[in-house]
Amino acid sequence: MTEFEKQPSGAWGEEARAAVERAVRLATEVLGCPSARVILGAPAPQDPAGPTDEGTCTVAVALSSGDPVGVLEASLPAGRDRAATQQGLDAIAQGLSAELHGLASREIAAQRVRDLETALEAMDQAIVMVDASGAIAVMNARAGQWLDQPLSLQVPEEGAVEDALGPRVLEAHHPDGQVFEVRSHVLPDGTTVQTYLDVTARRQAEQAMAESEARYRLLAENTSDIVALTNETGEASYVSPAAAALLATPVEALLGPAFVEAVHAGDRQALANARNRALASAEPVRVEYRMRRAAGGWLWVEAQLRRAEPDQEGGRPLLVQAIRDVSDRRAAMAAMRAAADAKSEFLATMSHEIRSPLNAILGFTQLLAEGEGLDALQRDRVKRLEIAGENLLAIVNDILDFSALDAGAVSLDRMPFDLRHWLERTLALVERAAAEKGLTLCTEVDPTLPGRLEGDDRRLGQVLLNLVGNAVKFTRRGEVSVSVSRTAENGRDMVLCTVRDTGIGIPADKLGHVFQRFAQADGSVSREFGGSGLGLAIVSRLVALIGGTVGVESRVGEGSRFWFSFPLEEATSVAPPGRPPVEALPTTAQRVLVVDDIEMNRVLAGAMLRAAGHEVVEVESGAEALSQLLRRPFDVVLMDVQMPVMDGVEATRRIRALPPPINVIPVVAMTAAVLTEQVAALKAAGLDDHLAKPFRREEILQMVARWSQRGPVTVGAPPQEEVPASPATLEREVFRQLLTLIGPQTLQRMLGQFAERLAQLGGWLPGASEAPDYPEELTALVHQLVSSSGMLGFAALSQALRRLEEAMRTGEHEHTALAEAEARLAEVRGLVAEPLEVLAAA
Ligand code: ADP
Secondary structure, eight states, X not given: OXXXXXXXOHHHHHHHHHHHHHHHHIIIIISOOSOEEEEETOOOOXXXXXXXXXXXXXXXXXXXXXEEEEEEEEEOOTTOOHHHHHHHHHHHHHHHHHHHHHHHHHHHHHHHHHHHHHHHHHOSSEEEEXXXXXOEEEEOHHHHHHOSSHHHHHSOOTTOOBOSSSOEEEEEEOTTSOEEEEEEEEOTTSOEEEEEEEOHHHHHHHHHHHHHHHHHHXXXXXXXXXXXXXXXXXXXXXXXXXXXXXXXXXXXXXSBTHHHHTBOGGGHHHHHHHHHHHHHOSSOEEEEEEEEOTTSSEEXXXXXXXXXXXXXTTXXXXXXXEEEEOHHHHHHHHHHHHHHHHHHHHHHHHHHHHHHHHHHHHHHHHHHHHSSOOOHHHHHHHHHHHHHHHHHHHHHHHHHHHHHHHTTOOOOOOEEEEHHHHHHHHHHHHHHHHHHTTOEEEEEEOTTSXXXXXXXXXXXXXXXXXXXXXXXXXXXXXXXXXEEEEEEETTEEEEEEEEEEOSOOOOHHHHTTTTSTTOOSOHHHHHHHOOOSOHHHHHHHHHHHHTOOEEEEEETTTEEEEEEEEEOOBOSSOOOSSOOOGGGSXXXXXXXXXXXXXXXHHHHHHHHHHHXXXXXXXXXXXXXXXXXXXXXXOSEEEEESOOSSSOHXXXXXXXXXXXXXXXXXXXXXXXXXXXXXXXXXXXXXXXXXXEESSOOHHHHHHHHHHHHSOSSOOOOOOOOOOOOOOOOSSOHHHHHHHHHHHHHHHHHHHHHHHHHHHHHHHHHHHHHTTSSSOOHHHHHHHHHHHHHHHHHTOHHHHHHHHHHHHHHHHOSSHHHHHHHHXXXXXXXXXXXXXXXXXXXXX
């Protein structure tokens, strides 16, 4: 009987069972034991020879020596010696052990083969074993799949990599595109083991990678832009060959910190800022800088910086820079700017060239119109000539203004001005035109607006005049009204000027364009009303420059409303509200120092001041003024500005550098320069105030009074009221005052000097306009005569000379001014020859 506690299964189980049965049979049939059994898996007997019980013998069955797997147990045959039976059973157990051992070893070997086969079949690689005779000994399923054309794969290709020490490795290409890495290993018995690994995907990926890298490299290496890879401090790890071409520098010489060193020192900070910005954002950052050329000089480049992801985690940040040569572009832009400048210059020159003869035409037309002996028809023709000439001049002026604004060549003045006076002065210029058309001109000013503002009243006047001029031009009947009020823009206080008319209006589709240059509502409008179409373009540019806004509303047939705004800035200087009558001025005697190189001015100023009770010292130069001031105390200095050697501005600077209290003495400029920018320059130089020459008695007395009654010093220009143009050649009242002030003798002497200067001027003027430049002596003479003729009472000549002085300075209206000055000069020269009494007579 056989018992298996652990049943072996499969083939080995069957054979083991048969072996056990054979051992049992041997024990029963050969040894004659009445019963026997094998218990596999039972513990080995403690004492193999010892009886387990009466009549039973037990022996261990082992698989290998000392490795018991069970016991053989049998009962004693009747009458048999126990030891002999034990011996027999031992021999049977040993036989069974040997047989079981053999069976187990075979089973293990078979299992190994089975495992190997499973592994081979599961492998991703194909494996083939070819024995020395060339027969395939082993081949897994994948080999069967792949090696349908085994020969092509087994023949090593040329160029296959072969390692002398290790297996041969070669790459085989299957006709269907698969790529295998084949490793061959030759065993000592001549058997070759070959493994095939499908590397198609790997090779494809490698190839794709190589191709894309090649493409990028091709791009980087062949674009005309420099491609550089830098870190956050600008050190380059890659620079494309374009650098060599653009900078004539070998690429290697730009790697590392050399890249930053090649950047112009003045641009490095901008580049560093750009790097930081690019690193902080995903957006590319542009920057322009200069790079050194090996041959010398700098190349302007524009770089686009973009952050690149670092190679590995924790790697340093990288920046890709695409750098482009922009020197041509910069040169083109400079050329464009130069061309624009040239255009403006051309326009300015041409306008000037056109204006000069035009001024002559206008000047002589005026003289012709004022002259005697024209009949009505001729007068009408001259009038037309004058109007056409004026229109032409206006157009040329517009072109000049527009080109100056376009070139950014217009700067603004900042001076205090009287708002209501500014409005009146500006509207006075269109009063006649409005009256001729029967239009009502009305104004309205918000009473809460300050009286004195600060700004460029001349430019503001130009804007307002343009709008009011248009309103009058495009209105056939009704009214033109101007209102000035307060408004606010972006939280800023502004002045709003609105010009309304009851004119032809502007069609809605044209309204959007009227502020563009050369925009006219339509051809018929320009034919009927004239104009260049530049006026509103100038207005909108000027208003933008001033810091305001401009707009329009209009309805065809009903009228238009144009408005513009400018910053409301109240004048900080406090000026006397009005001119007190001379009698009302304080009579406290003041010590006044009068400085002027022209005797007549000195004497006149001195006489006027003395007559009012002031104490006056007259000196003729800046240097003398300084020495007088150091010698004795004064209350106020009246200082001429244009003087030889040391002019008034320099003298004032030196006074300000003297020890206190002399340095704080009020210094009032006496000058015929009344342009706002000139006055501003004087104030900047330290002059406290300004008295325009020629001055009247009230003016000089008021000025002295103002600076002598200083409580808190109030600084500011006196209101610039224009002396109304007097048609009279000689203002007899002024002349008579002078006569009483300085007496006939001094006056006669002065008239003599004056007549000499007039003769000098008479010699200069006729040829003046032909000379390329006005000689300095002429400008100086005109300047002097502006004041002296005014002081003597020749107001019309003084005004004509002032206009001439301005025309010579600006080049505008020169011919008109020259013609007018010549005419006035002739009149005055005729008069000066008269005896004093005749002149003074009413
Ligand atoms: P222009 O020199 O032709 O007057 P502007 O630039 O001053 O040039 O004006 C442009 C155009 O706008 C004018 O030609 C006219 O058609 C229109 N325009 C301007 N102001 C008025 C207005 N107050 N009423 C009607 N049309 C106007």
